[in-house]
Amino acid sequence: MQTSWPEKKNARAGHRAAEALLRHSRRWLLLLGLFALSVIMVGPIVWTISTSLRTPAASFSLPPKWLPTDMALENYAEVFAxxxxxxxxxxxxxxxxxxxxxxxxxxxxxxxxxxxxxxxxxxxxxxxxxxxxxxxxxxxxxxxxxxxxxxxxxxxxxxxxxxxxxxxxxxxxxxxxxxxxxxxxxxxxxxxxxxxxxxxxxxxxxxxxxxxxxxxxxxxxxxxxxxxxxxxxxxxxxxxxxxxxxxxxxxxxxxxxxxxxxxxxxxxxxxxxxxxxxxxxxxxxxxxxxxxxx
Amino acid sequence: MQRAVTTRKRTSLAGWLTEPTLAGMRRRKALLGYLFVLPTILGILVFTAGPVLVSFGLSLYKWNVFRPPTFVGLENYTRLVSDTRVLVSFANSARFVILAIGLQIVFSLLLALALRQRMATWMRYYFRTTFLLPFLLSGAATGVVLSYLLHQEFGVVNYYLGLLGIPRIPWLTSSDVVLYTVVLAYLWQFVGFSLITMLGGLSNISSEVLDAAEVDGASGWNWLWQIVLPMLSPTLLFSAVIGVIGGLQIFDQPYVMTRGGPGDASRTAVMTLYEAAFKNQEIGYASSIAVILFVVILAITAFQFAMSKRWVFYQ
CATH class of the missing domain: 1.10.3720.10 (MetI-like)
Structure with missing residues (x-):
């Protein structure tokens, strides 16, 4: 069956829209992946700093807390001791x-x-x-x-x-x-x-x-x-x-x-x-x- | 007054140098040249070039510091090839380098290509900064932090893997796993470094060439193999050469994380050298390990340059 002209046009537009959508979603996936990787790169450093401010008892706490909780500055004094x-x-x-x-x-x-x-x-x-x-x-x-x-x-x-x-x-x-x-x-x-x-x-x-x-x-x-x-x-x-x-x-x-x-x-x-x-x-x-x- | 008179009277050498002619200036520049390179040349002779030769010499002696050295010919080398610990550590270093450098190059290339995509400037800046961040840490600090994060029972990494239903991985305590852990730690710290190298290489390729091929509808795969990789090949060669030279000398992270254990599973060639020389005081024997390491590095580098004629294209 032959498709009429407007239908063809619609199909082409739909195709283009799908392509654009694909391109967009690929771009967003890529950014999401990069962002996840950047978290892996920075995570250990953030964890280091926030754990350094935790009391010794809480230092191994799981699930890990990413923000400093106790502000236990005595850890820093202990380093020098x-x-x-x-x-x-x-x-x-x-x-x-x-x-x-x-x-x-x-x-x-x-x-x-x-x-x-x-x-x-x-x-x-x-x-x-x-x-x-x-x-x-x-x-x-x-x-x-x-x-x-x-x-x-x-x-x-x-x-x-x-x-x-x-x-x-x-x-x-x-x-x-x-x-x-x-x-x-x-x-x-x-x-x-x-x-x-x-x-x-x-x-x-x-x-x-x-x-x-x-x-x-x-x-x-x-x-x-x-x-x-x-x-x-x-x-x-x-x-x-x-x-x-x-x-x-x-x-x-x-x-x-x-x-x-x-x-x-x-x-x-x-x-x-x-x-x-x-x-x-x-x-x-x-x-x-x-x-x-x- | 006496001093003023003597400085005004010039010796013939000084006259030769201070002659206000072009020839005099050329002589002055030559003398200045020698004076300027003197510290560097002397320093390199005393602390780099000389010691290499001495290492070769020492490797022919048995020397335990406390007793005077005795010449033993190639005995250190015959001992070395039957010393399982040395052989294991060299095998570990080889496995480490192949895995770590291979993955480092692949990942950093993919990341560099990903960062070429259209995105806001602050985003590109954010990714570049965060990926390079671990490179700032010392190997010792990295080793300390990662050994806590990778603790089998209390480590954060296993906690999150547990949430995904993955059983606890004995990152540092299983001899089957530990070398991969060392590779991961290396990647975490150094992938950003080679990412920057790759970005530098990509920025040397005119973006018209890259984009034109993309618009021409070359499929992603062809584009990568026929445009990007050939044009980036000098950078890839550099990354491979630098990576192998550095990777064969890896010490800080595994030493702090595992001390070479469990057993000898993460013992690298440099760790064996360190222990032979500075723990067991076997200067001659350790020198033979150093010589082998040096020769291996030279041979691999020479091989890489020789092979590069086949796949590296300079514009």
């Missing part, structure tokens, strides 16, 4: 800030030299630095440990800082930023009578500021969260950094209250979350720049 947490906070800041500052200095100098200065052997040296990017920490940790003990630095914060002051990745990263800066600025500065140091520190370094911010954020997160090297190099509680402190705290509290441990975890998150809030752009840029290298 159980382990030398003030010291460990200081240690973490000291190690992290020294490492970040040191890496910014060495990598800015080397990155600038590789990007903008000419000297015999430059390419060879650059590839030497790049080749070390492939070397895993594990392949160097034992000799570095022996070296650190020989020069009397074991169980000290310097053992963490000194080997971390140099960075192949940071050198590569900042070289990219210095290469993007226009050459002409140097000529202008030379005409004004500037010397080479001035050209580096006053002309090109400010232009590489986003790169410095990227390296600072990445180095801050990496060092603040570092666990393996501190575990190897440090022995005494008072010299620990925060991740090691949390590990001990978890051991002490095996049968006790998890709220206290989670209070420690919550405190350890504050600096990285702050850095993330203010430097998210740079963190993301850093991960993306790393990806473009491939």
């Amino acid at each position: 159980r382990i030398p947490f003030w010291r460990q906070i200081f240690n973490s800041f000291f190690v992290t800030l020294s490492t970040v500052f040191g890496q910014l200095c060495t990598a800015a100098l080397a990155g600038y030299a590789f990007a903008r200065l000419d000297f015999p052997g430059k390419t060879l040296l650059f590839w030497l630095v790049m080749a070390t990017l492939m070397i895993p920490l594990q392949a160097t940790i034992i000799p570095v440990f022996v070296l650190i003990s020989r020069i009397g630095l074991s169980d000290s914060l310097a053992a963490l800082i000194v080997p971390a002051l140099f960075t192949a990745f940071g050198t590569f990263l900042l070289r990219q930023y210095f290469m993007q800066a226009p050459k002409e600025f140097e000529e202008v500065a030379l005409i004004d009578g500037a010397n080479q140091w001035y050209i580096f520190s006053r002309v090109y370094l400010p232009l590489a500021a986003p790169g410095l911010a990227v390296l600072a954020v990445l180095a801050f997160n990496g060092t603040w969260n570092e666990f393996y090297r501190p575990l190897v190099f440090l022995i005494t509680d008072a010299n620990f950094t925060i991740p090691l402190g949390l590990n001990t705290l978890k051991g002490y509290m095996m049968t006790g209250s998890i709220s206290v441990v989670l209070a420690g975890v919550s405190l350890s998150l504050i600096p990285v979350v702050l850095v993330y809030l203010f430097g998210q752009r740079y963190l993301i840029e850093g991960i993306m720049v790393g990806g473009l290298k491939g």
Whole structure:
């Protein structure tokens, strides 16, 4: 049977409506799925913070409560009573800030030299630095440990800082930023009578500021969260950094209250979350720049 | 006054460098170049390149710290291939890397494609931020938190699974399950990191190309295989290389969650190395494990780059 013209038109319109409906519902399903995943990503962190404010007796309560109930701030006091947490906070800041500052200095100098200065052997040296990017920490940790003990630095914060002051990745990263800066600025500065140091520190370094911010954020997160090297190099509680402190705290509290441990975890998150809030752009840029290298 | 006189008098070397000519400037820049790279080159020689060579050397010695080292040739390596604990830990690391890195790449790619869909800016921002959030935590903090959440009796995860009618899973206490738990923990923490990498890769592909192919009516599957994956292949290669290098060195999370247990079920290669070197003080033997790990990582990376000629396309 032949369908009449208006009927055909209706069918087509109906078809289009169905298609649109399908597209819409697919889009809503997708958003719903993404939202569910985001809950899985954030959930453990929310649970950590709200449980850290619960009395020990309520800390294992099921069904889980997602909002803080008791505001039991004594858990936070307990962290400081159980382990030398003030010291460990200081240690973490000291190690992290020294490492970040040191890496910014060495990598800015080397990155600038590789990007903008000419000297015999430059390419060879650059590839030497790049080749070390492939070397895993594990392949160097034992000799570095022996070296650190020989020069009397074991169980000290310097053992963490000194080997971390140099960075192949940071050198590569900042070289990219210095290469993007226009050459002409140097000529202008030379005409004004500037010397080479001035050209580096006053002309090109400010232009590489986003790169410095990227390296600072990445180095801050990496060092603040570092666990393996501190575990190897440090022995005494008072010299620990925060991740090691949390590990001990978890051991002490095996049968006790998890709220206290989670209070420690919550405190350890504050600096990285702050850095993330203010430097998210740079963190993301850093991960993306790393990806473009491939 | 004496000082002023000496600084004004220049030695010939200083004169050579301060010559106000182009050649003088080139020399000054070269000298500055060497000075600038000196800290990094020295630091890398002392703390990275040198130690690798020393590791190779140490692996030929028997050295228990308290006694002087004795040369034993390849003895550490022959011991290593018959040490079940070492073999098990390497096998665990291999299984972990294949599962974790494979899933990480697949999930982050799907997520990146999902985030390309039309949605409000704040939504995209919200998803990107929340997915990256676990990446901020230390491996230790992640290990602590997840080990509580995954507790078999009192854990939140099993509680919710129970509501769905799924019996309690022994996440951390069964040797059949624990390695998958470690993979899940890894994914939770690092999927956001590679999501950002994938988004970076996608943003490099002109959106006209992606959208045009979509409008041309290429089916979703063809679009993925013939447009997206080839164009994204450099990013995929990068994720695979970085993932394998990092994954073979995973330590923090499983160490805090399980200490390698139950039994040796979640013991990774790095954990065995750590125990041999820093618990049992067997420096030489541990160095041989380090050397094997290094060689394996190099070999896999080289293999990935060699294979990449077949499937990676640079624009």
